[in-house]
Amino acid sequence: MNSDDIIKKIENKLMHIEGGAKVQNIGYVETVGDSIIVASGLSKAVMGEEVVFADGTRGMILNLDEDSVSIVLLGKSAALKEGDTVKTTGNILQINASEDLLGRVVNPIGLPLDGGPTIKKGTPMLLERIAAGVIDRQPVDTALKTGIKVIDAIIPIGRGQRELIIGDRGLGKTAIAIDTIINQEEGNDKAKKSKDAPKRVVCIYVAIGQKNSTVAQVVEKLKETGALDYTIVVAANASDPVSLQYLAPYAGVAVAEYFMEKGEDVLIVYDDLTKHAWAWRQICLVLKRPAGREAYPGDVFYAHSRLLERAVRLSDKLGGGSITALPVIETQADDISAYIPTNVISITDGQIFLKSDLFNSGIRPAVDVGLSVSRVGGAAQTGAMKSVAGGVKLAHAQFRELQVFAQFGSELDAATLSQLERGKRVNEVFKQPQYSPLSEALEILSIWAVTNGFMDDVKVEDVTRFEKEYHEYVQTHDKKLIEALSTGKKVTDEVTTQLKKVTEQFKKSFS
Amino acid sequence: MTKRLLQQLVLASYQKEKLNPQRVDEITNRLDRKDIKAYLRALKLMEQQKKLFVAMPKTSVYNTSKKDLEKLFPKKEIVFTEDPSLLLGVTLVDNDMVYEMNLRDQLETVLDEVDQQYSE
Ligand SMILES: Nc1ncnc2c1ncn2[C@@H]1O[C@H](COP(=O)(O)OP(=O)(O)OP(=O)(O)O)[C@@H](O)[C@H]1O
Numbered sequence: 001m002n003s004d005d006i007i008k009k010i011e012n013k014l015m016h017i018e019g020g021a022k023v024q025n026i027g028y029v030e031t032v033g034d035s036i037i038v039a040s041g042l043s044k045a046v047m048g049e050e051v052v053f054a055d056g057t058r059g060m061i062l063n064l065d066e067d068s069v070s071i072v073l074l075g076k077s078a079a080l081k082e083g084d085t086v087k088t089t090g091n092i093l094q095i096n097a098s099e100d101l102l103g104r105v106v107n108p109i110g111l112p113l114d115g116g117p118t119i120k121k122g123t124p125m126l127l128e129r130i131a132a133g134v135i136d137r138q139p140v141d142t143a144l145k146t147g148i149k150v151i152d153a154i155i156p157i158g159r160g161q162r163e164l165i166i167g168d169r170g171l172g173k174t175a176i177a178i179d180t181i182i183n184q185e186e187g188n189d190k191a192k193k194s195k196d197a198p199k200r201v202v203c204i205y206v207a208i209g210q211k212n213s214t215v216a217q218v219v220e221k222l223k224e225t226g227a228l229d230y231t232i233v234v235a236a237n238a239s240d241p242v243s244l245q246y247l248a249p250y251a252g253v254a255v256a257e258y259f260m261e262k263g264e265d266v267l268i269v270y271d272d273l274t275k276h277a278w279a280w281r282q283i284c285l286v287l288k289r290p291a292g293r294e295a296y297p298g299d300v301f302y303a304h305s306r307l308l309e310r311a312v313r314l315s316d317k318l319g320g321g322s323i324t325a326l327p328v329i330e331t332q333a334d335d336i337s338a339y340i341p342t343n344v345i346s347i348t349d350g351q352i353f354l355k356s357d358l359f360n361s362g363i364r365p366a367v368d369v370g371l372s373v374s375r376v377g378g379a380a381q382t383g384a385m386k387s388v389a390g391g392v393k394l395a396h397a398q399f400r401e402l403q404v405f406a407q408f409g410s411e412l413d414a415a416t417l418s419q420l421e422r423g424k425r426v427n428e429v430f431k432q433p434q435y436s437p438l439s440e441a442l443e444i445l446s447i448w449a450v451t452n453g454f455m456d457d458v459k460v461e462d463v464t465r466f467e468k469e470y471h472e473y474v475q476t477h478d479k480k481l482i483e484a485l486s487t488g489k490k491v492t493d494e495v496t497t498q499l500k501k502v503t504e505q506f507k508k509s510f511s
Numbered sequence: 512m513t514k515r516l517l518q519q520l521v522l523a524s525y526q527k528e529k530l531n532p533q534r535v536d537e538i539t540n541r542l543d544r545k546d547i548k549a550y551l552r553a554l555k556l557m558e559q560q561k562k563l564f565v566a567m568p569k570t571s572v573y574n575t576s577k578k579d580l581e582k583l584f585p586k587k588e589i590v591f592t593e594d595p596s597l598l599l600g601v602t603l604v605d606n607d608m609v610y611e612m613n614l615r616d617q618l619e620t621v622l623d624e625v626d627q628q629y630s631e
Pocket residue numbers: 167168169170171172173174175176330364365432433434
């Protein structure tokens with residue numbers, strides 16, 4: 001930009017700066033508590049309004065009493081004391097959103113946490129906003145591919161859906177979310193090159209109440225895989241004020257709405273809403289609001305429902321953008337009937353349930369296929385995936401039933417035994433290491449081969465190796481087939497014939 | 512002590528819109544330490560509400576506009592401070608409302624705006 005342009009821009013800007021009297025409402029700090037400040041004055045303040053203290057610390061109004069207000073601090077301040085002044089800003093809390101945020105790590109009020117430059121002024125987006133109404137929405141019909149075989153085949157997720165990831169500590173909840181983000185790379189590349197491909201997916205990872213080191217690891221991984229280029233990390237860690245932890249998911253979705261309103265598709269991960277509920281509980285206890293079940297405030301359901309309602313697929317009239325939400329909930333001892341889990345299950349369109357016994361027996365991702373469900377994603381599955389998903393779903397369901405029988409040690413006939421054996425191999429194919437999401441073509445290859453009996457004569461412990469070599473073989477020997485499976489279109493008879501041929505060829509070389 | 516009672520005590524401390532020292536003494540003698548604190552705070556607030564704080568860059572300018580201000584705020588006691596850093600114009604503080612009508616504030620707004628646009 002040359003200097004003339006800069007000057008012109010400032011001139012333009014000046015014309016928009018309001019002239020005349022600036023009216024501010026002020027107050028005085030009465031008591032300084034743990035992250036909550038009570039102030040007198042501020043008689044014109046409104047609920048949720050942002051305020052600024054004399055030392056520049058920002059806060060948000062959370063309680064309006066007759067002659068005082070309660071303010072949560074949005075940063076750390078050691079110096080605040082009784083009698084300090086505090087001013088209203090006239091803004092309901094908002095975050096500055098722009099394309100510049102991609103690749104950045106910010107806190108819920110938009111301040112960078114990655115040591116990078118400050119984010120240039122973009123569009124201010126309100127943290128709290130009413131979700132789009134019924135007529136502004138349209139049904140979910142495009143797949144959001146996770147690259148994880150068991151999920152894409154059996155619990156498919158569509159753009160605009162809300163799918164809960166739920167399970168005990170350390171079972172790979174974050175892993176599923178991060179793999180899904182990493183998996184958007186291929187699709188985003190395609191979207192750049194071709195107009196016919198589905199739109200790119202902008203990803204937002206909201207970290208709530210986690211350790212700094214855990215978040216740093218996630219960011220590092222995203223950087224390493226190149227996924228950070230299309231990802232924004234909004235973080236409020238365990239050492240940050242609870243107010244920021246409470247606000248983080250709303251800030252994340254506000255940024256998501258910025259992209260959605262431009263017609264883009266957004267994936268947002270809330271990791272995790274259990275800690276979000278804790279943060280809200282802590283704030284409400286300090287504010288002395290009445291507590292209900294498990295000491296959570298009465299409106300914790302509303303806190304989550306108004307957040308998740310903002311995940312939506314907009315109508316074409318509004319640009320057709322979407323927000324897909326993957327909230328994460330941590331359970332205790334696989335108990336999904338606790339207060340927060342049941343709440344969030346009832347608000348989402350399905351859940352991916354991870355179980356510790358599966359994880360410990362080596363089935364990773366530890367998805368309990370029987371208890372997991374996706375209520376709308378089926379409509380969004382690609383034709384190609386649909387052609388193989390039905391078979392594998394059935395095979396896995398039969399396997400789960402037979403397993404129970406087999407435990408009784410009863411005599412099994414040959415047909416049942418072969419079903420059991422096939423089921424074991426399906427289970428094996430559903431195992432997938434972390435950070436290695438697969439393209440849809442490869443997912444289909446594996447699933448097709450196992451459900452059509454091509455792995456029946458492979459030893460269970462060899463299935464993983466078989467799969468790997470099989471993928472390599474087809475990728476080098478039949479690029480056309482991979483292309484045909486990548487279109488997302490229904491698998492035709494012709495393609496099936498080719499699949500058979502190539503698979504038989506490969507099996508001759510496999511030992 | 513209830514808020515209502517406190518409010519009544521504060522009102523009772525005044526006679527003809529002025530604080531009455533004897534009444535204040537009588538009241539404070541009958542209150543315990545904690546209540547005196549609350550009472551003091553309420554009195555301060557009341558006193559503040561009766562005042563209008565005016566800041567201008569020069570006392571001479573204030574003297575010429577004093578009459579107008581008194582007309583505008585007939586019930587207020589006007590407290591003036593000289594503040595050259597305002598450059599031009601005035602700042603009024605009426606209870607918890609602040610009216611910035613001065614050059615310094617305008618310049619600060621412009622600076623903020625430029626900062627946000629061009630910070631790197
Ligand atoms: N598919 C997988 N294959 C092998 N290991 C995995 C897989 N997914 C996750 N893990 C491992 O399991 C451990 C826990 O994973 P992760 O941190 O994602 O779980 P989490 O449920 O998010 O845990 P927390 O409750 O602590 O947030 C990690 O060490 C991770 O490497």
